[in-house]
C-alpha cells in the first residue's frame with residue numbers, strides 16, 4: 012500500500028464503514044434492477060430478428076450488443092461480485108449505460124424509419140427514460156442532463172428522418188413528462204436517503220463522542236486502536252498508547268465541587284487536543300478522569316514529547332496529571348485484540364508506577380522492563 016493510500020485508510024476508518032453500510036443498503040435494488048435490465052434488453056434485442064429484415068438487424072443487433080448489452084453485463088458483474096469500491100466508477104458506468112441505451116435506441120429508430128420499416132415501438136424509448144431516470148445510483152444532475160440530451164437528440168433525428176410535424180412535438184412532450192415525473196420520484200428518493208444518512212451520521216457521531224470534552228470516547232478508542240494495530244501489522248509500524256490520569260481528582264471534586272471537576276476535565280481535553288499535532292494521533296476520554304492518546308508510527312522521542320507537553324500545558328490550569336505510555340511490539344501472528352489488551356496493560360502499569368512515585372510525572376513501559 013502506498014503512503015497516501017495507507018494515510019487514507021487510517022483516516023477513513025471506522026467512519027468510512029458508514030458509507031459502506033449505506034452503499035450496501037441500496038445494493039439490493041441496484042443489483043436486481045441491472046439484472047432485470049439485462050434480461051429484458053436481451054429479449055428486446057432478440058425481437059429485432061422478427062420485426063426487422065436481415066439487412067437491418069445485422070446492424071441493429073451488433074449495435075445493441077456492443078453499446079448496451081456488454082455495458083449492462085459489466086454493470087451486473089460489478090454490482091453482484093464487487094459491490095463496494097469507487098462511487099465515481101459506478102456513476103460513470105451507470106451514466107454511460109443510460110446514455111448508450113438511449114442513443115442506440117435513437118439510432119435504431121432512425122435506421123428503421125429511414126428504411127421504411129414502420130414497426131417501431133415508441134414504448135422502448137419511454138422504458139429507457141424510465142429506467143435511466145429511476146436509476147438511484149445516478150446523481151440527479153447526471154440523470155437530468157442525460158435525459159434532456161437524449162430527448163433533444165431524438166427530436167432532431169426524428170425531424171431529420173421524417174421532416175418536422177406537429178406529432179413529433181406531442182411525442183417529445185410525452186417523453187419530457189415521463190422524464191420529469193421519474194426525476195421527481197428520483198429526487199424524493201435521494202432526499203430521503205440523504206436525510207437518513209445525515210441522521211445516522213449524527214447518531215453515530217454522538218455514540219462515539221464524549222459530551223463533556225468533545226473528545227472521542229471509549230467505544231471509538233477500542234475500534235480505532237484495533238484498526239491501527241491491524242494497519243501496523245500490514246505496514247510493520249508500531250502503535251503507541253499514552254494513558255493520562257488526573258492526580259487526586261476525587262479531592263478536587265470534593266474540595267471545589269463537581270462543576271469545577273467537570274471544568275478540569277474539559278481543560279484536559281483541550282490540552283490533549285492541542286498536543287496531538289501529528290495527523291493520525293487521536294485523544295480519547297477513556298473513562299472518568301482517565302484519558303488516552305493513540306499514536307501511529309511514532310518514535311520514542313515523539314511519544315515522550317507529547318507526554319512532556321501535557322505535563323507542562325496542564326499546569327496552566329492548576330491541574331496535575333500522571334502519565335504512562337507503551338509501544339506495541341510488531342507480532343503478525345498475534346491477534347489485534349491481544350496486542351491491544353497487552354498494550355493497555357503495559358501503559359496502565361507505567362501509569363501506576365508514575366502514581367506510586369509521587370504523581371505529576373511520566374513513565375514508559377519500556378523503562379520498567381529495562
Ligand SMILES: Nc1nc2c(ncn2[C@@H]2O[C@H](COP(=O)(O)OP(=O)(O)OP(=O)(O)O)[C@@H](O)[C@H]2O)c(=O)[nH]1
Nearest residue numbers: 256257258259260261262264269272273299300366
Ligand atoms: N466532576 C466529575 N468527576 C468525575 C467524573 N467522572 C468521574 N469523576 C470522579 O473522578 C474521581 C476519580 O477518582 P479516582 O480515579 O478514584 O482517584 P483520584 O482521586 O484521581 O486519585 P489518583 O488517580 O490516585 O490520583 C471520582 O471521584 C469520580 O467521582 C465526571 O464526569 N465529572
